[in-house]
Amino acid sequence: MNATNYTILAYTAGLVALWGYAALLFLEGRRLSRRTMKSP
Amino acid sequence: MHFMQNSLFVRAYWLVTAATFVAAGSMIVFYAPNEVTMGIIQKIFYIHLPAAILTLFASLITFGASIAYITFRRSWLDDLGAAGARITVQFCAIVLITGMIWGRSAWGQWWTWSPRLTFTLLMFLLYLVYLVLRTSIESKQRRSIACAVYGIIAFLDVPLVYLSVKLMPDIHPSHIELARPMQITLLASAIPMLLMCAGLIATRYTLNSRARELETETVDEHAMVGAMPRLGGLS
Numbered sequence: 001m002n003a004t005n006y007t008i009l010a011y012t013a014g015l016v017a018l019w020g021y022a023a024l025l026f027l028e029g030r031r032l033s034r035r036t037m038k039s040p
Numbered sequence: 041m042h043f044m045q046n047s048l049f050v051r052a053y054w055l056v057t058a059a060t061f062v063a064a065g066s067m068i069v070f071y072a073p074n075e076v077t078m079g080i081i082q083k084i085f086y087i088h089l090p091a092a093i094l095t096l097f098a099s100l101i102t103f104g105a106s107i108a109y110i111t112f113r114r115s116w117l118d119d120l121g122a123a124g125a126r127i128t129v130q131f132c133a134i135v136l137i138t139g140m141i142w143g144r145s146a147w148g149q150w151w152t153w154s155p156r157l158t159f160t161l162l163m164f165l166l167y168l169v170y171l172v173l174r175t176s177i178e179s180k181q182r183r184s185i186a187c188a189v190y191g192i193i194a195f196l197d198v199p200l201v202y203l204s205v206k207l208m209p210d211i212h213p214s215h216i217e218l219a220r221p222m223q224i225t226l227l228a229s230a231i232p233m234l235l236m237c238a239g240l241i242a243t244r245y246t247l248n249s250r251a252r253e254l255e256t257e258t259v260d261e262h263a264m265v266g267a268m269p270r271l272g273g274l275s
Contacts, residue, residue, distance in 0.1 A: 003078075003079055003080050003081040003145050004080050006081055006084075006141050006142070006144065006145040007080050007081055007083050007084055007145075009141055010084045010087065010088075010137070010138040010141040010142065011065075011084075011087060013134070013137045013138065013141070014087045014091065014134045014137070014138055015061075017130065017133060017134050017137070018130075018134070018236050018240075021130055021240065022054070022236070022239070022240060022243075025240065025243045025244060025247060028247055029243070029246075029247060032247060032250050032251065032254065035254060036250070036254065
């Protein structure tokens with residue numbers, strides 16, 4: 001693998017980790033909202 | 041209550057964060073020059089260094105919240121400390137992964153046991169243990185106190201990460217000279233990373249607080265249900 005591919009790999013890993021976690025938090029927020037609405 | 045999806049401010053915040061990521065990415069690709077000796081691989085620096093600084097920032101939040109929790113015993117401080125620890129692990133993982141990829145290309149090896157790398161790995165593991173500790177203690181009060189004490193102890197590794205490269209011989213560079221366009225690009229790439237870090241900590245904190253409220257409500261409901269037959273029997 002050449003330097004360009006290593007650089008792309010590093011940025012892909014970093015961005016997936018950041019935005020992937022943000023997406024997980026979004027889903028967790030939705031799940032908690034549903035639980036809140038269900039509770040009397 | 042809807043958390044991040046319904047608030048106009050929160051939507052705008054994440055939109056701005058995404059826009060700054062696009063702008064910084066464009067600058068990294070089109071504006072920042074390739075370094076003379078390392079070439080294009082040096083561009084990993086624009087994600088690696090901001091992530092490293094923000095790891096220290098997130099761990100500092102956990103440290104501050106832990107001290108404040110032990111002093112004031114407010115549950116929101118425990119939630120904030122937990123949020124800081126979670127984001128510390130997230131950013132530290134990014135530092136380690138991007139650093140390993142850079143090392144593979146620049147030094148020819150994925151990992152070397154140099155002081156800074158070792159202390160960074162230790163930091164990642166220490167905060168990972170913090171998260172495990174939170175799930176392993178049942179009592180809320182005990183969990184909060186244990187995590188606050190641990191949050192203070194774990195922070196002792198943070199100065200070592202910073203000082204190790206200055207005090208001990210290390211393959212990791214301690215100081216880098218940057219050309220003006222590189223400095224500007226570094227600043228431009230630090231902004232989305234900072235927005236992302238602050239946004240993730242705030243969101244994680246909100247979710248922690250809401251989960252705690254729901255947990256308390258559920259316990260109260262169970263207590264009421266348990267008490268009802270006894271009340272019925274009395275009347």
